[in-house]
Amino acid sequence: MKIKTKLRLGFGFLFVVVIFFGGISLYYMNKISISSKVILKDNYESLKYAREMRTILDDNELPLVPIVKDKLAAQLQLEQKNITEKGEAKAVAAFAKAFGELTLPGVGQEAQRAAVRKMHLQLRVIDEVNMQAIVRKNDAAQASVEKAATYLMFAASLCFIVLFSFSVNFPGFVANPLREFSEAIKAISRKNYKQRLEFKGNDEFSELAEEFNAMTAQLNKWENSNLAKLQSEKMRIEAIIGQMQDAIIGLNEKNEVLFLNQVAGQLLNLNEKEVIGSDALELMKKNDLLNTLMQSGGNTKPMKIYADGKESYFKLERREILVPVFEDQHDNVIKESRRTAGEVYILKNVTEYKELDEAKTNFIATVSHELKTPISSIKMSLKLLDDERVGGMNKEQKELIQHIKEDCGRLLKITSELLDLSQVETGNLQLNFVKSDPRKIAIYAMDAVRFQAEQKTIELELISRNDLPKVNVDTEKTAWVLVNFLSNAMRYSSQKSKVVIQIIQKGGNIEFSVRDFGKGIDEQYQKRLFDRYFQVPTDGNNKSGSGLGLAISKDFIEAEGGKIWVESEIGEGSRFCFLLPIAE
Numbered sequence: 069m070k071i072k073t074k075l076r077l078g079f080g081f082l083f084v085v086v087i088f089f090g091g092i093s094l095y096y097m098n099k100i101s102i103s104s105k106v107i108l109k110d111n112y113e114s115l116k117y118a119r120e121m122r123t124i125l126d127d128n129e130l131p132l133v134p135i136v137k138d139k140l141a142a143q144l145q146l147e148q149k150n151i152t153e154k155g156e157a158k159a160v161a162a163f164a165k166a167f168g169e170l171t172l173p174g175v176g177q178e179a180q181r182a183a184v185r186k187m188h189l190q191l192r193v194i195d196e197v198n199m200q201a202i203v204r205k206n207d208a209a210q211a212s213v214e215k216a217a218t219y220l221m222f223a224a225s226l227c228f229i230v231l232f233s234f235s236v237n238f239p240g241f242v243a244n245p246l247r248e249f250s251e252a253i254k255a256i257s258r259k260n261y262k263q264r265l266e267f268k269g270n271d272e273f274s275e276l277a278e279e280f281n282a283m284t285a286q287l288n289k290w291e292n293s294n295l296a297k298l299q300s301e302k303m304r305i306e307a308i309i310g311q312m313q314d315a316i317i318g319l320n321e322k323n324e325v326l327f328l329n330q331v332a333g334q335l336l337n338l339n340e341k342e343v344i345g346s347d348a349l350e351l352m353k354k355n356d357l358l359n360t361l362m363q364s365g366g367n368t369k370p371m372k373i374y375a376d377g378k379e380s381y382f383k384l385e386r387r388e389i390l391v392p393v394f395e396d397q398h399d400n401v402i403k404e405s406r407r408t409a410g411e412v413y414i415l416k417n418v419t420e421y422k423e424l425d426e427a428k429t430n431f432i433a434t435v436s437h438e439l440k441t442p443i444s445s446i447k448m449s450l451k452l453l454d455d456e457r458v459g460g461m462n463k464e465q466k467e468l469i470q471h472i473k474e475d476c477g478r479l480l481k482i483t484s485e486l487l488d489l490s491q492v493e494t495g496n497l498q499l500n501f502v503k504s505d506p507r508k509i510a511i512y513a514m515d516a517v518r519f520q521a522e523q524k525t526i527e528l529e530l531i532s533r534n535d536l537p538k539v540n541v542d543t544e545k546t547a548w549v550l551v552n553f554l555s556n557a558m559r560y561s562s563q564k565s566k567v568v569i570q571i572i573q574k575g576g577n578i579e580f581s582v583r584d585f586g587k588g589i590d591e592q593y594q595k596r597l598f599d600r601y602f603q604v605p606t607d608g609n610n611k612s613g614s615g616l617g618l619a620i621s622k623d624f625i626e627a628e629g630g631k632i633w634v635e636s637e638i639g640e641g642s643r644f645c646f647l648l649p650i651a652e
Contacts, residue, residue, distance in 0.1 A: 081234065085227050092223045097216075111198040111205075114156065117147040118194045121163075125187060130180045137171055147194070153201045156194060163190035245273040252280065261288035315382070315415035317361070318389070321408055323348045335373060335382075335415065361413055370418050385414040446476050499542040499627055503651045506536050506571045506578045509543060513550035514569065517558065525564045528554075532571035539578050540651035541628045549621040549632075550580060553644045556617070557584035560642075574647070577630075581645040589636040597634055598622040621646075 120143045128136045144164060151157045166186035169179065248265060255263040261284050265277040309316055315332035319325060325343050333340040336358050343351060352359040357373065361384060364371075370381040390406040461469065507530075514528050521528050539546075550569070557567045561584045568583045589597070589604060596602045600619040625632045625646045636642035 085230055088223070088227070093220060111152070111202045113150050114147060114152065114194060114198045117143050117150065118191045118198075121147070122188065122191050125184055130177065130184070132170070140167065153197045156197045159190045159193035159197065163187050163194070166190065249276070249280070256284065256287070261285075314417065315413075317358075317413040318410060319348050319412075320410040325351070326410060332415065361415070373415075381418050382415040383418045385416065387412045387414070446472075499545065501540050501542060501628075503538045503540050504543045504546070506539055506580065506648075507532050507534065509541075509547050510550060510569050510571055510580065512543075513547045513554060516547070516551050517554045520555070521558055521567070524558060524561070526558050526561055527566040529566055529568045530571075531568060533573075536571060536573060536578060537650045539648045541648055542624070545624045546628070546648070549624055549646065550582065552617045552621050553582035556644070557582050557586075557642070560584060560586040562586070573650075576650050577647045578650060579645060579647050581643055583641060583643040585641040588638045588640050589634070589642050590638060591636075594634055594636060598632065 121140060124136060124140050124143070132140070144160075144167060148160055148164070151160055163186075166183045169175065170183035170187070175183075245267060252263050252265055263284055264281050267274040267277045309318075309327055309329050312329055312331065315335050316327070316329045317325070317332050317336075318327040325346050325348055328336075328338065328340040328343055330340060332338075336355055338351070338355065338358075348358070348362065352362055360371070364384055364386070370383050372379055373382050374380070388408055389410045389412060391409045392406055510530055510532065514530065518528065554567060554569070561567060565585055570579075570581045570583070572579050593604045597604070598618045598621075601615040602619075603615040622632050625648070628648060630646055630648040632644075632646040634642060634644050
């Protein structure tokens with residue numbers, strides 16, 4: 069007999085037993101409920117009405133006023149509609165007759181008292197009739213309950229004996245083979261591929277045992293044929309990791325150390341053979357450098373570590389280990405997904421590149437500083453040449469002088485930006501924080517470019533409140549950022565257009581923005597606008613700068629604890645913005 073058939077028969081038997089016991093229970097519960105409802109429904113209302121009429125008679129002086137008579141008549145009508153017991157109708161009729169005598173016009177005081185006494189007497193009769201009925205029906209209900217309880221106890225005992233016998237004997241039919249399967253699977257997990265199962269019969273367990281034995285035979289064959297190959301591959305991978313010049317640390321999903329090459333061991337002052345399999349969280353508590361690496365988000369700025377007898381710079385890369393997982397889906401489709409199997413930390417030695425970068429920065433700073441003096445001298449000489457007192461020049465000479473002035477101005481601006489950049493890169497950026505009025509910073513920047521705007525007939529519009537909170541910033545450098553925004557906006561704006569400067573409060577910050585109505589910036593270039601030396605490709609009509617202005621602006625704003633960004637669409641113009649925190 070198949071397991072499915074046996075299970076159906078077993079559970080079918082349980083179902084019949086449950087239905088049988090449930091039917092008996094519902095039958096007797098219904099009888100008890102009906103008995104209880106009869107007691108409440110038939111007699112409680114009569115007692116209630118009698119109590120209300122007695123209260124009305126006791127609480128009011130004779131003769132009764134009309135409103136009290138109406139209340140008494142209303143309760144009497146309710147009682148007349150609720151006569152259920154033998155003798156109750158006679159008492160109600162006598163009460164109604166006495167009530168009629170009480171309400172006759174011109175009846176005397178003594179007659180009224182006699183009528184009230186009769187009414188009280190009949191109310192007692194109504195109470196006694198209903199109370200006796202309640203006692204009688206309660207006794208009948210109690211007897212019914214006791215009878216029902218006897219039957220239920222008998223049915224429950226019978227069902228308990230049957231179910232107990234079934235629960236003791238039937239589960240072993242399924243549990244025992246499953247326990248054997250569990251033990252066999254545990255043996256397989258311990259790589260005991262010689263494990264075998266033997267079941268008698270022709271049910272599904274026997275078939276499953278045959279398949280299990282076939283699987284273990286194949287696993288044993290595969291283990292013998294591939295073990296040497298796997299060990300060889302593992303040794304080769306370990307050799308590659310060990311010979312890498314970068315420090316490499318691998319953790320599994322439980323934060324246990326999978327591998328640690330020699331370079332990493334030297335940097336962290338750890339023995340790679342001893343820490344394999346150790347808990348990295350415990351090692352962090354004893355090793356400050358490892359704690360720094362694991363707490364870092366990865367891909368950060370180069371960190372300084374003492375190695376090779378000197379201070380060296382290392383770039384940390386943190387990568388997640390993803391392994392493929394294959395899941396069976398409907399229609400025999402296998403879905404491939406990935407799950408996390410751990411993390412790898414790679415420390416790349418970038419000391420050489422850092423030293424070259426510092427040399428480049430120092431070279432740029434030196435050259436820029438040295439160029440600034442002769443360029444300023446050239447500008448002064450050009451100013452003297454342009455003075456009529458030195459001597460007159462023809463039109464062509466004046467144009468040449470003007471071109472030289474413009475080129476000198478651009479060179480001076482580039483050298484200033486390079487000096488600012490070198491300060492940022494070397495960490496020598498000096499900020500003079502003061503509490504400043506945002507509106508005054510904007511007006512200062514607008515005054516600096518007003519002559520340039522007038523030459524191009526561009527209108528500068530400032531939108532802001534007069535009572536904006538102050539910001540704690542370096543006024544000169546913040547104004548420099550606004551001047552850079554305004555210069556760029558006017559450079560890419562057409563004649564007789566408008567540039568809007570807006571200052572608004574957003575929560576605990578002040579937002580500065582400069583909007584132009586030029587052709588806008590393509591989305592593919594917007595993410596790189598604040599990169600050093602990047603310039604948006606132009607059609608040749610707009611002279612481009614050094615590509616450093618926006619990069620330096622970003623460094624200035626972030627050094628002040630702010631945020632900078634751009635919003636632009638082709639044909640709609642551009643909006644350059646930065647956010648600064650309000651001063652406390």
